[in-house]
Amino acid sequence: MLIIGERLNGMFKRVKKAIADKNKDEILAVVQEQINDGAGMIDINVGTAAADQQGTMQWLVETVQEKYPGFPLAVDSSKVEVLEAGLKVCQNPVLINSTTAEDEKLEKLLGLAAEYKADILGLTLDENGIPSQKDERVALGAKILMMAMEMGLSPESVYLDPVVLPVKFGQDQCVGMIEAIRDIKTALNDPAPKTAVGLSNISNGVPKEMRSLVNRTYLVMCLAAGLDSAIVDPHDQELVNAMITAELLMNKQIYSDSFIKAYRAAHG
């Protein structure tokens, strides 16, 4: 599974301060630590750290790719213009995080994905919000995928995200979100699109000391359904160990008695 590291986000104090101070070393430390812990892609999100979101996105992208040329990055914003600003300067392989299935936004962002040869993550929500039913999530995923393919994107460059809701508030949808991943992987297209989740949302509102348990348990369930990638905190060791073990049990990593160490050595 691809670990998309979530820590380079302006909502975290450390990153917010580094942005304010234009402290490249601190930004690069946040990146290096995530790579050490197994991140295969770095998500870059300005958050509310700066008034000039476009300029800040560009500075972050340039800062990271100068030190890590070729390392996969995700430009992350709900604003099209911030995503586009990041794409303009990004030389590394890049994922647009994210579009929705809203017609106007989808068309605009798929156009950018085609123009910049970027992968794109699509959230299965539209003008009507997040569907409560699994089949509606899959239908919105199909819409995103079909439009992407019509615009010349390969299905494997599309990451569909069924939009994880907190168990505390959307408990009856937790199974449906997993089943949406299964359907997307088996029923939409051959080759299938990729799947992704913003994992930590599952435990929003859960007492702090139990969030990791909820996150890693849900991640294992999603992996068993065919999940390809997740935006997570790579520093949560128990989460990553659970992921490695689930992949072992799915026969995606050859067994050895030191399978955790072997994985970390290969991916760190």
Add this chain to the structure above:
Amino acid sequence: MLIIGERLNGMFKRVKKAIADKNKDEILAVVQEQINDGAGMIDINVGTAAADQQGTMQWLVETVQEKYPGFPLAVDSSKVEVLEAGLKVCQNPVLINSTTAEDEKLEKLLGLAAEYKADILGLTLDENGIPSQKDERVALGAKILMMAMEMGLSPESVYLDPVVLPVKFGQDQCVGMIEAIRDIKTALNDPAPKTAVGLSNISNGVPKEMRSLVNRTYLVMCLAAGLDSAIVDPHDQELVNAMITAELLMNKQIYSDSFIKAYRAAHG
């Protein structure tokens, strides 16, 4: 999920000694500790603790049910005569653990299940051994279920166990075992039979310090596929916490901020 406690087994030194000493208090302590940690059924296995396996099985059953009348028990042996000895004296609800799909054994044990109004656990293996393919496991499960129903047992009194093999030696079958659970729950009959696994076998041969991680990860994957019960060590707190969390995420327990405590209070 029903936790079938595995600790009252003559292969453990403590139990072997208690059997040799005819120490009822120690046997009952082994039972009480498991109930405290959430076991909803106690598996009773003489193992190699005594030459007189039939007499020892009877003594264990009588010792436990005298203190815990009405508490579900599983009589566990590969020998029909040991199972029958236990059934003869058992007043509590009881599960026969186990039959296979071998014709002679299956007919004999289904007859005992009908006679003693016992539930029965069927392993999906036969004269040819354990099938390597998922569909063959399901087919043997179907054979056990059909014969049970022909003999008047209800489908819900049948527990089908796809026979968990160690990841170390049967890594390519780990997914198939999970998919067998899914098929058994969705494709065999309505109402469906129950499913069970002897969980710890998945980590046989795995270094000791990683066994719990492998066990609980696989349990979560099995639960997501519809697993009803597992023979496990209820004292493995991380295993039980993972199980509780998976059930929460499957909407089988109502969310509360103290969902672990709430579950343990209700089941301990």
